[in-house]
Amino acid sequence: MTRNAYVTAFALAALAAVTAPALAQAVVGQPAPPFSLVDSDGRTRSLADFAGKVVVLEWWNYECPFVGKHYGSGNMQKLQREWTAKGVVWLTVSSSAAGKQGHVDGAKANALMKERSGAPTAVLLDHDGKVGRAYGAKTTPHMFVIDPAGRLVYAGGIDDKPSTDRADISTARNYVVAALTEVLAGKPVTTPSSQPYGCGVKYAD
């Protein structure tokens, strides 16, 4: 790279850093930010469609090793199956922009979920990252739980063992399971937030 090209690239990167939309943050205890996204089957899904139900948002990037830990072990699919059977709406969200790691179109998302025996209610395509930014989704995975009244009751990691090691799953405390158990029982969530861990969400620059 010539010096001029380097300087230009640096200037553009600096400009992008200034102009990139900031991350908002969905705040626990407050109404969850409303959204409308197209799912992997082409259907538009709105948070408002699920009023009165418990909703899980799972940020997903199939190429991220932290996501690989929870899908390769079958942990995530098991949770999807178990909780959707109890009436929970499980929305897996991809905010990987075009050309970035983990980017999927609908067909690719469906093929990956079929291959992995995934069982979310829907996979939502957030290619421009608007919903991810509105929630402040930082990592894959990053988990959110919304109660039947539409309030955010949990935001954070899937569990308390930040690693890519599958062996850690059996000894980890799963915060999403704890939150769902409490919210379905009509109880307040004991641990309403935790440190999310994983790969950074691959937002558009």
Place this chain on the structure above:
Amino acid sequence: MIPTRARGLVSSVIALCLAAAAAAAQPARHAKVSLVAEADAVRPGQPLWVGIRLQMEDGWHTYWRNPGDSGLPTRARWNLPEAFAAGELKWPYPTRFRTGPLVSYGYEREVLLPAEIRVPPSLPANEVRIAARVDWLECQEACLPGRADVSLALPVRPTSAPGPHAALFAEARRRLPKRDPAWLFSVSPAPSALRLVVRVPHGTALHEAYFYPSAPRLLDYGKPQTLAREGATHRLDLPRDPNGAPAERLAGVLVAETGSGTVAVEVDAPIATGPARTSTIQERKP
């Protein structure tokens, strides 16, 4: 670049790394990890400094003890001879990586994470082997987990001299945050932020400053920290994480550009319960 007498040791360490890499699940490696010692021998009863050395390919980075919005800190699990003990890893001050709206903390190119090894007063063997299992996350834009079993062997002698890697330790120490009682800090809550008030030593001016928090779940890393000068003090407003954990203290590292270069100072100050009162400076416990 590498002194001749060091080549044997370096290549055996590299060979161990490569063997570990070959055995791990992820074949692609963009960080070379090794274990190095500051001295050329172990002296009975005298502390020994060793360090985890990470050498990253261009564009790749590894993480600080608080990785920021994403990532994982490098971790070492020691395997030491009987009666030896390892202290915590020491962390040179990091730099920031911005990817889209996310900010993480870590190191590019190369870093040494030193640790002090306590050596017992009597050593039965004439050679000591220090080993560690190192786990790290290496990221460019995509991330790969890394694991390596690294080790080194040193002779036991009554005296020692600086070893071939001593300069790496000097450089790492230069970048370790200092405890400096001449810097005074106070912290108070401000709307959606914590206000860090810094009284600097006489004659020092801060041109830029950034605070790296030790603990996660306190600050919003993606939002800018704003520095302002008020008479003899500087204040740095640190945006809080709205879903953060309650905190009684602010601990971390202040990295500042002064007229005479970069300074990294340790901060550990109680968070006042009242609103910001910049006129009061609470003295930090030494």
